[in-house]
Amino acid sequence: MxxxxxxxxxxxxxxxxxxxxxxxxxxxxxxxxxxxxxRMGRAHRIVLTNDNNKGGWSAVEERNPxxxxxxxxxxxxxxxPKDRIDIEFEPVDSTYTEVKVLRRYSESNxxxxxxxxxxxxxSRRAWWTLRKVFEGSGTSLGIESVPPGSQTPNPATWxxxxxxxxxxxxxxxxxxxxxxxxxxx
Numbered sequence: 210m211x212x213x214x215x216x217x218x219x220x221x222x223x224x225x226x227x228x229x230x231x232x233x234x235x236x237x238x239x240x241x242x243x244x245x246x247x248r249m250g251r252a253h254r255i256v257l258t259n260d261n262n263k264g265g266w267s268a269v270e271e272r273n274p275x276x277x278x279x280x281x282x283x284x285x286x287x288x289x290p291k292d293r294i295d296i297e298f299e300p301v302d303s304t305y306t307e308v309k310v311l312r313r314y315s316e317s318n319x320x321x322x323x324x325x326x327x328x329x330x331x332s333r334r335a336w337w338t339l340r341k342v343f344e345g346s347g348t349s350l351g352i353e354s355v356p357p358g359s360q361t362p363n364p365a366t367w368x369x370x371x372x373x374x375x376x377x378x379x380x381x382x383x384x385x386x387x388x389x390x391x392x393x394x
Contacts, residue, residue: 215380217332221351224252224324228311229280230335231260231301235328235361236280242355243326244287252324254293255284256314258307261300304335305391308342315348322349329354329361334384341391 229236229243243255257280263273274282277296285291297314301307315323323343327335332354339350355361361372 215330215333216354217336217352218354219336219350219352221322221324221349222251224322224351225320226254226256226323227252228256228258228323228325230304230307230325230327230331231258231276232328232331233260233262233276234264236276237283238328238355238361239326240280240283241287242353244284244289246324246326246353247289254295255289256295256297256311257281258297258301258310259299260302304331304338305342305387308338312342312346315346320348324351324353326353326355329357330380334380334387338387338391
């Protein structure tokens with residue numbers, strides 16, 4: 210039950226853009242799902258944010274690429290044309306700052322709708338933050354949770370996986386913090 214409460218999906222059949230929330234190593238599951246939604250025609254543009262974190266060493270590039278660079282490469286590998294991928298380079302350090310960057314992107318690009326992709330256990334807090342930050346913007350929002358099982362354990366068995374303990378209990382603490390700190394924003 211604890212894990213299922215965290216998972217939210219608010220469908221938006223068609224959007225001006227798909228935004229992939231950054232999340233370090235979770236970029237794989239998030240970008241793969243975004244590419245699938247893109248191929249389904251749910252939007253014709255994908256937006257990535259910059260959490261300013263780097264992935265592992267790339268022997269080809271002889272450096273540690275940023276996760277947004279890895280996400281871009283993954284999207285292109287999955288068939289998304291590079292000219293359909295926008296990157297918001299302003300570093301973000303939380304879901305709140307990330308959503309603020311997405312609102313500015315939405316306003317500056319005249320978006321009327323935005324479909325957000327994130328990991329399942331992050332979706333409730335992300336959805337609450339999206340609604341709070343986009344309030345009064347006139348932008349239609351949707352959120353798609355990556356189905357658990359790729360990088361996150363199944364909701365029925367999260368408690369027997371270390372990854373589940375790293376995702377589920379801390380998310381409840383983050384939700385409480387966000388509710389308290391953003392309640393009057």
